[in-house]
Amino acid sequence: MGAKLGQHFLRDPEALAAIAEACGAGPGDAALEIGPGRGALTGPLLAAGARVTAVETDEALAAALPGRVPDASRLTVVAEDFLRFDLGSLGPGPWRVAGNLPYAVAAPILQKLLLWDGWTSAALMFQKEVALRLVAAPGGPDYGLLTLSVLMRADAELVLELPPEAFVPRPRVDSAVVALSRRSAPRLAPEDEKVFWRLAKAAFGQRRKMAAGTISGALARPRAEVEAALAAAGVAKTARPEEIAFPAWAALARALR
Ligand code: SAM
Numbered sequence: 592m593g594a595k596l597g598q599h600f601l602r603d604p605e606a607l608a609a610i611a612e613a614c615g616a617g618p619g620d621a622a623l624e625i626g627p628g629r630g631a632l633t634g635p636l637l638a639a640g641a642r643v644t645a646v647e648t649d650e651a652l653a654a655a656l657p658g659r660v661p662d663a664s665r666l667t668v669v670a671e672d673f674l675r676f677d678l679g680s681l682g683p684g685p686w687r688v689a690g691n692l693p694y695a696v697a698a699p700i701l702q703k704l705l706l707w708d709g710w711t712s713a714a715l716m717f718q719k720e721v722a723l724r725l726v727a728a729p730g731g732p733d734y735g736l737l738t739l740s741v742l743m744r745a746d747a748e749l750v751l752e753l754p755p756e757a758f759v760p761r762p763r764v765d766s767a768v769v770a771l772s773r774r775s776a777p778r779l780a781p782e783d784e785k786v787f788w789r790l791a792k793a794a795f796g797q798r799r800k801m802a803a804g805t806i807s808g809a810l811a812r813p814r815a816e817v818e819a820a821l822a823a824a825g826v827a828k829t830a831r832p833e834e835i836a837f838p839a840w841a842a843l844a845r846a847l848r
Contacts, residue, residue: 597693625690
């Protein structure tokens with residue numbers, strides 16, 4: 592069962608306490624836990640005084656959860672796949688989100704979270720390789736669409752790295768916790784954001800090529816116009832997509848709208 596549902600349970604008490612703290616849930620706060628499993632993180636969240644709603648897809652684990660935590664009076668368990676879960680059914684927030692995510696679906700879970708406006712802060716565990724992509728700076732292979740999708744709506748920071756030994760059973764990969772704080776509004780207006788994704792998807796789809804060429808093809812605009820927009824954003828006309836920082840992508844989207 593391990594592979595599909597990603598059931599590697601975190602054992603390290605310090606790491607669990609650090610995740611609970613990094614998600615920002617204090618006394619009386621509403622906390623949303625994704626994939627509580629056997630409750631290793633649910634306990635620290637409840638101990639921090641939060642009211643916890645835990646969404647767990649494995650029915651047996653969901654049913655057993657209240658009996659596994661010291662104080663279940665502040666716990667609500669939802670036995671459902673988080674990707675199908677209606678976030679609108681949650682009560683008023685702001686929600687603090689925490690989870691040791693099942694790695695196979697960590698990226699879609701994060702995208703679902705980013706598009707929801709009910710949360711303010713989160714601490715989520717990812718496969719380290721994915722975590723590095725979420726917080727990547729421009730200029731390297733980790734920087735890409737995943738990085739931009741986070742930057743559009745949140746600020747992210749790597750808070751903790753964990754070796755396989757911190758889990759039972761051991762996963763084959765290293766893990767890392769990323770703390771996120773949601774911006775009150777996306778960095779771009781909706782119309783500009785549409786253009787932003789057309790540009791960025793086209794360019795990162797061919798990340799070894801110069802962005803000017805792929806963007807001009809994708810938008811059917813003269814290359815000289817794209818190069819001028821790049822220059823105005825302070826970017827060399829020969830730049831590859833991974834060399835273009837978020838503010839320059841945003842400026843390009845606005846200029847080429
Ligand atoms: N948080 C627990 C811990 O640290 O010990 C368990 C983490 S385990 C990596 C992932 C958990 O997420 C498992 O309990 C698994 O059943 C659950 N899960 C997997 N896919 C899910 C989904 N789509 N929605 C909700 N829970 C899911």
